[in-house]
Amino acid sequence: MKLTEAEWQIMNALWQKHPATAREVMDRLPAGVNWAYTTIKTLLTRLVEKKAVTEAKHANTSVYEPLVSQQKARLNAFRSLLDQAFDGAIGPLVHFLAEEKQFTAKEKKELARILESEAEDKGE
Amino acid sequence: MKLTEAEWQIMNALWQKHPATAREVMDRLPAGVNWAYTTIKTLLTRLVEKKAVTEAKHANTSVYEPLVSQQKARLNAFRSLLDQAFDGAIGPLVHFLAEEKQFTAKEKKELARILESEAEDKGE
DNA sequence: AAGATTCTACTACATCCGTAGAAGGCGCCA
DNA sequence: TGGCGCCTTCTACGGATGTAGTAGAATCTT
Structure with missing residues (x-):
């Protein structure tokens, strides 16, 4: 489960507090990341496809929840770095x-x- | 100077011993990385464009040399990981x-x- | 010197990634 | 009940990435 840079931003926001809606995620993105709402939605959808996140409908609004823990994601990233840049x-x-x-x-x-x-x- | 995954492979081979030709780089890639010779060349060319590597001609053969030190590249990668996954x-x-x-x-x-x-x- | 080998430069192409617009649906407020 | 605002799904599109083929030039080999 490899996350892209943009996906990390989303996940970081989601880990902060969840479940959360796309709009909540949006509000929690670091200042300086000014993505359109639909951009967030697109990323969230991709994360759902990747099974890094689940989506549940409440009325007509989707609520998201991480499926991959921050610890796990960090481990993956750390291992990747080790393999790639530090001879593993x-x-x-x-x-x-x-x-x-x-x-x-x-x-x-x-x-x-x-x-x-x-x-x-x-x-x- | 952000290196892609494939580029790291090339750079790792190049740092091992340099200057080196494309073929030497090829021979030093880890077992399991079986890229076509032209793939290596493409990657090297892209690295030259990115100014991560220099190219010099000896007779009709190009000889490559890293422009970015391993230490520097590692620092970048490490910092990126920190920023992205560990709140910086x-x-x-x-x-x-x-x-x-x-x-x-x-x-x-x-x-x-x-x-x-x-x-x-x-x-x- | 002709054939085999090896280089180089160029082109290709599918997929992924970042980023978002368009269009239509639903609830709320005047 | 007609907007207004927010949500959703779909579509898009340029640039980065992984991966390599082709064709022609240079070089070695016998």
Whole structure:
């Protein structure tokens, strides 16, 4: 289940609170994304076809609900990135993050801390 | 500079060793990617247009060289993922990784260790 | 030097993606 | 009851992407 960029916008809005109507989704899109209402509808329809979302009618209005969890979608996206850009392994990503000045020491420390504690929990 | 999936394959092969000819790139594509020679050429041409790669002629054969470093491309991809799927912040990614059972404790520990040491180096 | 091999440039084409307009249906308000 | 406004479904369309064929030029091979 690969989402396109535009579809991510929709899903992000939908995950925020659902079920939701197309108009609600529209209102929750980030400022700067000024799509026509029908654009949202088109995207939602495509997402329904893709089985990423369900559609239910209430009176004459469709109400949408995510079928794919945010966690799952994130995992897919993360894996794809790993496969595509980091040889499919966490090692190279780690390396990259370590090299990367773009992230603050604080961010890195936080990441490290959480991962560390997680690792402890599971015991090696 | 956004690379498409197919383009990543080419770039990955090119970063491995360069300059390289189209045929060399072809030979280095992962098993399972069995594209026609002309497909590779098309992709390389598009990458040249995008200025992600340079092309130089040696006799009648083109030799290609990446113009965009792997590090840079990775950063772009990583940032895109962050923006698209993780609210543009490292925090949610951290959370996600922590939740995610998909990664072994070992991987997490490694990630943690490297990030930790990096953070130390820079001092907070 | 002729045939085989390999390149290159160009063209092609189906599908996907972003983005939306048009036209018709339904409920609400004056 | 005639609009007004919102909803729906269908259709569209240009540009990006994946994937490759063709034809002619250059080069190697014997």
